[in-house]
Ligand SMILES: Nc1nc2c(c(=O)[nH]1)N[C@H]1C(S)=C(S)[C@@H](COP(=O)(O)O)O[C@H]1N2
């Protein structure tokens with residue numbers, strides 16, 4: 060095929076630009092897809108971004124990183140993709156007359172990509188080179204194919220004429236580019252979760268230097284079907300507004316404490332792990348939990364005491380609210396006054412049951428405050444702690460109809476028996492919680508009979524739930540069981556039935572059992 064001069068066919072310029080952009084997107088998408096397939100391959104875009112950041116003088120780097128945020132440098136990465144697309148567009152028009160220009164540019168892409176990728180800490184050298192070469196070959200090939208198609212379709216000989224051919228070409232190249240873009244983004248997000256999960260696995264949590272870590276007592280009561288005292292991470296309820304779980308790379312994450320403070324404090328993940336940590340068993344609950352529901356769990360939370368961090372920043376007089384901000388925009392606020400009670404646990408938590416926080420539960424850091432529902436306290440993927448006033452700001456759920464202040468209500472749950480039972484010995488058992496107040500008593504009622512005291516399991520702190528069991532010896536029949544808990548101050552939970560909104564469900568948990 061003879062090449063057509065650009066000057067002679069100016070209407071080839073737009074198709075050529077589009078072909079070049081599409082080829083660039085294909086090249087990048089191939090490398091991101093390879094990254095999603097195996098951890099041996101680095102993300103080429105991220106590697107190039109790292110070279111860029113490392114190459115800048117230190118203070119510029121800090122300003123840039125500060126300005127572009129923590130969520131894996133999104134602005135920098137978008138910038139690299141845009142520049143690649145612009146270079147692709149220029150390459151497209153240049154390659155119209157001189158096809159070797161396209162090959163050369165994509166060879167340079169492969170070379171520079173491989174060099175950047177070789178520096179990526181978690182990938183192998185082979186993975187870096189192979190993926191960069193694959194990307195370069197895919198880009199060069201796509202460009203040649205599309206330019207060839209553009210030439211023949213925009214020729215007057217095309218059925219329907221050159222204009223129709225041109226339109227068809229734009230649609231073709233546009234769809235290929237769009238498809239590659241989507242594949243690249245999917246590859247990118249899969250690759251990112253791989254990066255963050257492997258960074259998480261590499262974390263070594265600090266030794267505990269304070270707090271409570273009950274161990275022997277954690278065995279709990281030996282009753283079939285009762286909730287374990289410590290909820291395993293995989294079974295822990297998850298509630299958040301995130302459509303996709305935020306993947307926060309701890310290497311670029313930092314926490315800022317600001318607002319009504321004497322001196323804002325910035326901490327990297329490494330800084331945080333160097334501070335003295337405590338571990339506390341704290342039962343957290345979702346305000347949406349129905350009576351008898353399972354949106355409640357107890358874990359060993361390891362973290363830096365929030366009070367230590369606030370002391371560093373120096374909370375100014377007049378600050379009445381602590382507002383946690385998540386990387387995804389979620390916010391949760393509670394009165395600073397709650398921190399005046401030295402017995403209430405308040406942590407910037409980094410560990411959960413001896414592991415780094417699972418990604419779904421807020422990695423790299425979240426807030427855990429004893430005694431108040433999650434939506435006013437437990438900000439996951441924490442990025443910022445702002446000191447403000449109760450009047451000046453409302454957390455995410457407050458304008459959506461939930462109470463501004465929300466202590467966890469005294470509540471209990473019947474775990475067993477479930478379903479039909481044989482007569483004889485049928486233990487009735489479950490958990491009860493009133494975090495920070497503790498549980499002093501759980502009682503069980505059979506039909507309209509008297510309230511009978513259940514036996515409480517090991518109770519080592521007021522912030523976690525207790526197990527309870529009542530030895531029931533029923534004869535055949537159909538029964539209604541109810542349970543109620545009394546907190547450490549002697550207040551029994553209310554029998555009044557209320558829905559979760561606006562500040563937590565109430566009423567006694569009930570279960571109907573057939574005994575034969
Ligand atoms: N970033 C963020 N943090 C959040 C939420 C959220 O939607 N986004 N939900 C809160 C609510 S309503 C609850 S009950 C707890 C649940 O924590 P878990 O998912 O670890 O059990 O997280 C809190 N932290």
Ligand SMILES: [Mo]
Pocket residue numbers: 298344345346347433434
């Ligand atoms: Mo919640």
